[in-house]
Amino acid sequence: MGAGVLILLIICGVAFAGGGIILSWAIAKRSTNLVKGEPYECGIPTSGTSWIQFNVGYYLFALIFLVFDVELVFMYPWAVVVKSVGMVGLVEIVIFMFILFMGLLYAYRKGALKWM
C-alpha cells in the first residue's frame, strides 16, 4: 500500500503548490510592459545571455559524487546486517572501502578536490 499512499501525498503536495499559484494568479492584479520583463540585475541593460558555459570543476564534483553515491548504496545493506555477520563482514567492507579510498586519494593527489 506504500505506493498508493505516496502517490496520494504527491497529489496533495502538487494540489497545494499549484492551488497557491493559481489562486494568486486569479486574484492578483496584472500589468505588463517591456521593462518589467527584463532580468533584475543592476538597472542598466544586461549584456549577453545568462545561459553561458560553466566551469568544468562543478561537473567534476558531480562525477565523483555519482561514484560515491553508488558506493553508499552498496554500503546500506551491509550496515543492516553487520551485527549478525560479524568479523567477516567488517573485513569485507574494509577491503571494499580500501579500494575506494585509493580512488579518493587519487582524486586528492591529482588536485580534483581542489576548488578551482
Next chain:
Amino acid sequence: MNVATILFYLLSAVILGGGLLAVTSRKIFRSAVFLLFSLIGIAGLYFLLEYEFIAAVQIVVYVGGIVVLIIFSIFLTHGSGGDMEKPVLIRAVFSGLAAILGCALTYLFIKEQVFIKSNAAAIEPSANNIGSQMLSTTEHGYILPFEVVSMLLLAALIGCIVIAMKVKTEK
C-alpha cells in the same frame, strides 16, 4: 480492475509519456525534466511491487545522481536555453525505424520466453536479506561480485578524473 492495476497504468503512463516527451522535446533542459519524471515513475513501479529497497536505490542513484549529472553537463554546453535544430528527415526516419525494431525485438523475446512457474517460496527483498546474501561467502553468496564492484567503481572514478582534469588543465 483493482487499485493496484489502476496505479500500474497511471505509473506506466507517466513513464512512457515522460520518455516520449524527453525524446521529442526541442529544448534540452526540458528533456532532462521529462526524463526525471520517467525515472520517478519507475521508482513508483518498484514501490508498487513492494521492492522498496530497489525503489529507494532507483531514487538515490538515478533520480538523485544521474539526472543531476545530466543537468550539470547541460550547464557545460553553450546556450542551454535555446531550441535544438530540427533533425534531418533521413535521420529521423532511421531513428524511428530503430525504435520500432527495438520494440518488436523485445516483444518477440518476451513472447517466445516460456516463464516457468517456480514452486520455491519467494524471498522477501528486504535490505536484511539483500545484505546477508551479498556478504555471504558460501556457494550462493555474492561476495566476489561485491568486491569486484568496488574495482569497477575505482576504474570509473579514475577514468572520469583523468578525462575531466584534462579539460580543466587545458582551460
Next chain:
Amino acid sequence: MLLMQIDWFFLVEKLSLITTILLISLAIAAYATWAERKVSAIMQDRIGPSRAGIFGLLQPLADGGKLFFKEEIIPTNANKFIFIFGPCLFMTTALMTSAVIPWGPSFEFAGHTVSLQVADINIGMLFVFGVVSLGVYGIMLGGWASNNKFSLLSSIRAASQAISYELAMGLSLIALLMLTGSLSLREIVDQQHGFWNDGYFTWNFFKQPLGFFIFLVCAFAELNRAPFDLPEADSELNMGYHLEYSSMKLGLYLFAEYINMFISSAVMSVLFFGGYNYPGMDWVSANLPAWVFTFSCVSVFFIKIIAFILFFMFIRWTLPRFRYDQLMKLGWKSLIPLALVNMLITGGVILWLTK
C-alpha cells in the same frame, strides 16, 4: 465494483493524516518566519515585528495574505514551463519526506489501529536520503529558468553544495544504521524507547555523538541555512535562485525552505533524539488514559522539533558565512573522512561488544 475494493477507513485515515501534516507544517513554517525575525531582533537588540497583534503574532498571516495579492512577474526571457514548475517541485519534495516520519505511537480508534505515520515503508531512512537528493532540483530548475546571471550562479552553487554534503550525510547515517540494524524509522524510534535501559542511554545521540555532529552540519548545508547559505547569499547574489520570483511562487520557495527545516528537525529527533520517546513514558502509559499517552508523545516530539528549529536560528544569527572553497574543503576533506573513521570505529566497537 471498484468502490467496494478500496479500504475506505484506510483512505480516510491516510488522507486526514496527510492533510493534518500539511496544515501543521504550514503553520510551523509560517510561525518559523515570525520566530526567525524575533530571534534575529533579540540577538541584535531590536524589537522585531510588533505591530500586527500582540508580539507581532499576526505578522505571518499578514505576510502570507500579502503574497497572494502581489503581482506576478515572469521575465520575458525565462523558460516559462520550468519557471513555474520549479517552485512546485521544491514544495512537493519538501513535503515528501514527511511521509515516513512516525509522528507518534499507534493508537486504537473505532476498532482500528491508527498509525501516526503516513507510509510505514521499511526502508524509511533510505527514502529520506533519496528525497533529500531530490530537493536540489527545485532550486536548480528555478534558478536556471529565471535566465538571470545571479540565479544561475546560485543554482549551480546550491547543486554542488547539496551533492557534496549528501555523501557525508549518507556515511554518517550508515554508522547509525550499524547500531540499529533496521532502515525503518518506526523501528528506530521503538529501539530508543524511554530514556534509560540496561545501564545505558537508549537515545542514539549518546551512542553516535560524532555521527550526529556530521549529520547536523550536513543538514545545515542541505537546507542552505547560514553559515552555508551561499546559494542565497544576499550580499553577493541578491537572494540567488528566487531573485526573479514574485507573488506566490516566491512564497512557495520561502515556505518550502522553512518546511524543509521543520522536516529535517523531525528527522534529526527521530534518528538521534528518540523521536516521541521521553523519560518516564512507561509510567504514563501504564497509569494514565491512552489518549493522554498519545497526546504527550506527540507533544514531546513537537517540543524537540521546535528546539531544533530554534537551534537552527541561533546558529544563523551567530556565525558568518563560509567562502565557497572553504565549504567544499570542509565537505570533501574533513566530513567524509571523519564519517568513514566514525563508521570503522562503530564497526569495531559493535564487534567487540557482541563477542
